[in-house]
Amino acid sequence: MFVMRSTVCLLVYLLVAVWTPQTKAGARTPFFDLTQYNDWPQFEDYVKGVAHDNPSFVQLKTIGRSREGRPLLGVRIGKPAPAGRRKIAVWLDGGNHAREWPAFHVAVYFIEKLVNGYLVDDKITKYVNTLDIYVFPVLNPDGFVYSRTSTRATIRQWRKNRAPENCTGTGPFSSDLCCEGVDLNRNYDIGFSHNNYPFNNPCSDEFQGPRPFSEPESRAVRDFVMSSEIYGRLYALVSMHTHGQLWILPYNYHKRTYPQDFKDLETLANRAADRVFAYRETKYRVGTAADMLGTATGGATDWIKKNTPTKYVYVLELPPDMKTWFAFQVKPHWLIPIGKETWLGIEVIFDQVIEETKNFQPTSEPSSNGTVDSRSPRFRQL
Ligand SMILES: *[C@@H]1O[C@H](CO)[C@@H](O)[C@H](O)[C@H]1NC(C)=O
Numbered sequence: 170m171f172v173m174r175s176t177v178c179l180l181v182y183l184l185v186a187v188w189t190p191q192t193k194a195g196a197r198t199p200f201f202d203l204t205q206y207n208d209w210p211q212f213e214d215y216v217k218g219v220a221h222d223n224p225s226f227v228q229l230k231t232i233g234r235s236r237e238g239r240p241l242l243g244v245r246i247g248k249p250a251p252a253g254r255r256k257i258a259v260w261l262d263g264g265n266h267a268r269e270w271p272a273f274h275v276a277v278y279f280i281e282k283l284v285n286g287y288l289v290d291d292k293i294t295k296y297v298n299t300l301d302i303y304v305f306p307v308l309n310p311d312g313f314v315y316s317r318t319s320t321r322a323t324i325r326q327w328r329k330n331r332a333p334e335n336c337t338g339t340g341p342f343s344s345d346l347c348c349e350g351v352d353l354n355r356n357y358d359i360g361f362s363h364n365n366y367p368f369n370n371p372c373s374d375e376f377q378g379p380r381p382f383s384e385p386e387s388r389a390v391r392d393f394v395m396s397s398e399i400y401g402r403l404y405a406l407v408s409m410h411t412h413g414q415l416w417i418l419p420y421n422y423h424k425r426t427y428p429q430d431f432k433d434l435e436t437l438a439n440r441a442a443d444r445v446f447a448y449r450e451t452k453y454r455v456g457t458a459a460d461m462l463g464t465a466t467g468g469a470t471d472w473i474k475k476n477t478p479t480k481y482v483y484v485l486e487l488p489p490d491m492k493t494w495f496a497f498q499v500k501p502h503w504l505i506p507i508g509k510e511t512w513l514g515i516e517v518i519f520d521q522v523i524e525e526t527k528n529f530q531p532t533s534e535p536s537s538n539g540t541v542d543s544r545s546p547r548f549r550q551l
Pocket residue numbers: 335336337369370371378379380
């Protein structure tokens with residue numbers, strides 16, 4: 170009898186285990202396979218699902234729509250603030266370059282870490298209780314979808330969004346060429362000029378667009394960082410790209426041009442990069458991309474640093490390093506190791522943000538009608 174009962178129990182247990190393969194111990198997230206590259210619908214379902222399944226601390230955020238109408242999706246992970254208080258916010262994103270698939274996946278890894286670690290891991294619990302953590306895995310869904318449609322290099326290695334063709338392009342021996350797409354990371358209003366070669370060429374991979382913020386994807390980010398929801402309380406932002414193992418500081422629209430608190434940004438970046446290195450010796454170079462590689466105008470993070478009080482603003486060029494040419498998509502078995510090591514650097518940033526802002530009250534609740542005055546104040550020390 171006893172034997173039979175335990176056999177039945179075991180059977181039931183096995184059946185349940187087989188029927189719900191995605192339920193890991195403590196997992197609160199829908200299944201997302203980080204051992205392979207996923208398509209846009211998997212990202213969309215995941216982001217919506219994780220918010221739907223965890224309403225007490227995860228909220229779905231749609232900050233706008235792409236050219237082709239796809240939602241620019243993310244989540245806010247954080248326990249609601251006590252009445253009358255505003256939490257400090259931080260932002261992680263998978264960038265705006267179509268082919269940089271590992272960055273999108275690492276952003277999902279971060280969501281996994283935060284959501285499944287809440288009330289399980291003390292450090293994560295502290296982050297979720299103390300901060301509002303915004304995560305936007307894919308800020309260029311149209312380009313991403315396009316880059317997945319073919320292995321042909323011109324498609325697989327697509328970088329821009331899917332803006333309609335512009336026929337003022339030039340090539341080595343020709344002019345009036347028609348090319349599609351705008352580089353969303355050249356489209357922000359910082360250092361933008363019609364004379365910026367090659368960013369003024371529609372056939373360049375880095376076409377800046379006809380004017381600053383010509384693209385709905387960059388306007389959506391601009392409008393959200395300026396919105397009463399996060400302006401005045403966003404304290405750190407990390408935008409992930411591939412590749413090069415570079416920890417990029419502002420500013421990049423001009424060489425040897427730095428924000429006044431550059432030393433603080435650099436010190437923290439060095440500490441975070443050291444922490445990443447300790448995991449499996451992935452070595453990041455820290456500095457501005459302008460100084461390390463060359464200037465790039467119209468960058469998202471440059472614009473955010475210049476136009477908002479957000480202090481720690483970084484771009485991470487994830488592995489592999491620069492020696493490998495055109496290695497935007499590492500073999501997918503690297504996604505989890507890269508997620509793990511990068512997360513260790515993110516923890517260094519979050520710890521610093523919490524330490525540095527513990528005596529800060531983010532600017533008072535902005536007026537609900539969202540007037541411009543609600544955005545002028547900066548962080549105020551109590
Ligand atoms: C095409 O690109 C050029 C160069 O940036 C720009 O001046 C022009 O306005 C663009 N045309 C359209 C239709 O956007």
